[in-house]
Amino acid sequence: MPGWRTPVIAPSLILAPGPVPISIYGDDVWSLAPLIANPSASRVGVDWSKFPDAFREEMRLAAWTMINTALPESVLVGHPAWHSRLGPHGIYDTVRRWQRFARWVTAQGISGLGACTTEIFTAYAGHLARRSSANRNDGTKELAALTRLWAFDAASARPAGLVMPPWHRYGVDDYLPAAPAPGPGENSREPIAPATMGPLLVWALRVVDDFADDILSAWAETQRLTEQAEQAVGTWETMARLRIYLDQLVERGDPVPTRWHKGEHQISMTYMAALVGCSPKQINSHLRTELREGFRDYAQRRPGPCPLSTPITGRVAGQPWTESIDFTEVPQLMRHLSVACFIVLAYLTGMRPGEVMGLESGCCPEPSSPGRHLIYGRVFKGVHDQDGNHYSAGQVREVPWVAIPPVVTAIRVLERIAPDGLLFDSAVHAIPRGRISTSRVVGFEAMRNRIEDFIEWASGLAVGLDRPHEVIPEDPFGALGVARFRRSLAWHIARRPGGLVALAIQYGHMRTAMSAGYAARGRGGIHELLDVETARATADTLTTLHDDLAAGTGISGPAARRAIHAAAQAPTFAGSIRTHRQVRDILGNPALTVYDNPHSFLMCVYNRDRALCHRLDGTDAPSLDRCQPSCANIARTDRHADELVHHAKRLEKQAASEAVPGPLADRLSRRADHLRGLADRHSNARIHSQEPTA
Incomplete structure (x- = not known):
């Protein structure tokens, strides 16, 4: 039996040691993060407080057994598609299904796994079959989870006496709805419409090629000013400078450096402190006095920007893309820059989203002799260990990706942002305050939202620069997400000779040239998609x-x-x-x-x-x-x-x-x-x- 302080995960099974501590058996929440080496995968955990009291400890022991031991070989007989060990997300999903079963049987007056008879299992299968949201695939997973519960209960140090589910012996056909007709199979995602993809690619390339230096310079200046303000020590001299600065603002009628926050203009104290050379705390305390209360009203009447002194070198049709970069907009611009890099990588390589997120600094070294750049990354889909079980760390791709110049530029920009480790490290890419990333990289959901923000920003910039033809129209199938770029690459190559891949970068590979070179075996997984399209x-x-x-x-x-x-x-x-x-x-x-x-x-x-x-x-x-x-x-x-x-x-x-x-x-x-x-x-x-x- 595991003790109350026994580690949930045996040391030999840990794939991702890191800041998340190893949970102990007695914790209310078991983190499965140490089992997750895929940087783009979410960090999940089991919350035992949500289980009924009568089943919590029995299922806790079965779950600990499932994490640390393999499924008995006798259970695998007749189930060739089963694996002896589940991956961390499979464990999480299985225990969640145990939780639903425990709640249902508790409602039937059952108070322990030992009291769950064959008739109870049959009734629960009928309950699953009657659920309006149930389908054959989900129902099969529910029954398989209960089979694992029986197997790991029997294999535990203190079995509760759960009987074998009847479907393990007789199959699931008698307990589930009839199997539906075959679905559309792979590649069911809709490609991004050409009218949307065209200007989106133009703006992504433009941000990476032309705006990146301006944005990164502003980012460095923002960090310098912030550090300067945070390290400033308040003295009588700095207070005197602050009073003179505020008085002169009012006398001249100049606007006050502000930021938009919670529906109103608020004084940007960090920027003002760096500008004056005082402490932000001095500004805050000074403005709270009755003598200076009127200054807040003045700031509401005369709100102004917080321009940085960094030069603007990027051009659009010969004119600067912006007059200046504001101190308060730099975090958002950094997010737009990372999104632009993601779009370029996802669309112009054909990588899966997880493969893009798994790229690390140094993944695209300069070639030793004149030739093509190669990207050395990891592949996660379909990677198994020697026992045939999913291996979340993935493996280095046998054939490197071939990188065209815009892709290399995007990688170099990301290496300036995250010079060590993962290129899309969530700790680096300006995650909004109050939100905790559940993965080591910018999550897929966060990237989906950022892509939509990027589209809105780029379209506004197109209007402001009098380029209405470059406004990014809404895609007919809704939000772009992160997984549609790969499908779109194959679709556009197959359907648009000389089309969007060549757009804005004069990159003239056609459908067949792509099939023969750009997307052949040297590119790996994309060539089958090209054949389908x-x-x-x-x-x-x-x-x-x-x-x-x-x-x-x-x-x-x-x-x-x-x-x-x-x-x-x-x-x-x-x-x-x-x-x-x-x-x-x-x-x-x-x-x-x-x-x-x-x-x-x-x-x-x-x-x-x-x-x-x-x-x-x-x-x-x-x-x-x-x-x-x-x-x-x-x-x-x-x-x-x-x-x-x-x-x-x-x-x-x-x-x-x-x-x-x-x-x-x-x-x-x-x-x-x-x-x-x-x-x-x-x-x-x-x-x-x-x-x-x-």
Whole structure:
């Protein structure tokens, strides 16, 4: 039996020794933080005060046994998906389910695990099945938790005599609702809309590249002023300087340095103390006297900023992004800077959020010879120890991430903020007062909120700088969160040739270039996402083409008949692409290689032997940024022809503007004539799917 002061976690099991002390058996709250080595994972704990009295000590012993010993092998028989040890969050979730069971049986008049019979278990399973919020997956977890309770009670030093749950022998099918139809599978998150992602990426890159020096300089100056004020010693001389300063403010009618707090302007005592060279306590005590009470009213009437003297070097279209940085806004600007770095890393690498949060200072060293930067980070998903159990510390990624220049810049900025340890260390990144982080890094929930704040701030800056086209619109699917950037990268590569990854940084990787290099094995986990998104894009293109042709749309071009043949197979792939087998069926069929290229107003029905896009490697996919007008793989529909005419009209309108120089106007007019010629050629050569193909 463990004693009252026995450690909850055996020393050999501790993965993350740190400031959180090891809980002892008699504590009301057991912290599981020493088991959690993933820096982005929340620190959870078990609160025994929330358990019914009759079950608390029996379940406390079972939980201690579960933490420190493996599940008996006899229990694992017939459960190939079970692990002998749960991770810390699995332990927390399991004990929470024990707590719900204890409360339910207490309400039934049961006063101990030994009194829980097979009939009680059956009744509880029926209760779970009737709950309106219950589903098959959650119900299975509830029953599995009670199986573990039985197993660890039996394995403890003082078993309470809990009987074996009936579903352990007969299975769960008789105790739970019927299994639902297969869900959408992986990649069910919606990608961030291009209209939102575009300006968001522009502002994130702009903050990292152009504003970071200004913000970090202001941060250093703010720390210097704060330290100066805190170390100031109040004397009669400093008090005299303060009185002179306040009197002169009033005499000249100058504004008072204030900060906005709790719905009103309050005097910024730290800033004023550093400015005058006195102690903040002197300002506070001086303003409390009856003689100076009127100064508070004056400050309300004449509130002013707290400008720092640091220079502004960042520019937007040639003009400074701000006149000065205020002492009171530096913490918020530091949060915006860390958010910008997170967006750049999450979107331009394809890392999972936890992998971004797990990066440490020095993770991206300078290459020893000219070449690409590499990021050495840890991967946490699917990492197990030698016994097949989850290993929360993760492991160093076998293949480093390849870092493009904007990513390297973001890492260098973060290393200036957190020069040692984790780049997103919660102790460094200006967590708001009154909130305690439950992880070693900025938590996912905190980052989600900060991203929304960043969008609001950047949009306000766009309006203030007279750049309304760079206001970040609301995403149709709500808050962006932290996990949608990875999905968005794959979606934009597959659906936007030369699109948002190239936006604002002239980084010209296309869908296929990404698949072959940027996101191939050298990038690891993202290439499967790219395959899924490319297959979905192909299926959507074929489905749209099939529907257009069925409605009588015409099609032209050397590859028109091959496109008609491919579209005929579209119904086979109707609906969402859910499995990797479906992905292989589409991407592996050379007859289905149809790629929509809206930037060139055409479709590419790819045949490598006929392609003119100069593929020099063996990848059987087009390079959509190098479409050639005379290529034998081109096809156009009436929709593409309409877009050609629409774009020609826009060019003609620009050419007619008096603000456009003559040579440029001539080029625009020639381009418009060329596009109209392509549209006319389509009208003269268009065929329909009903026409014979031989």
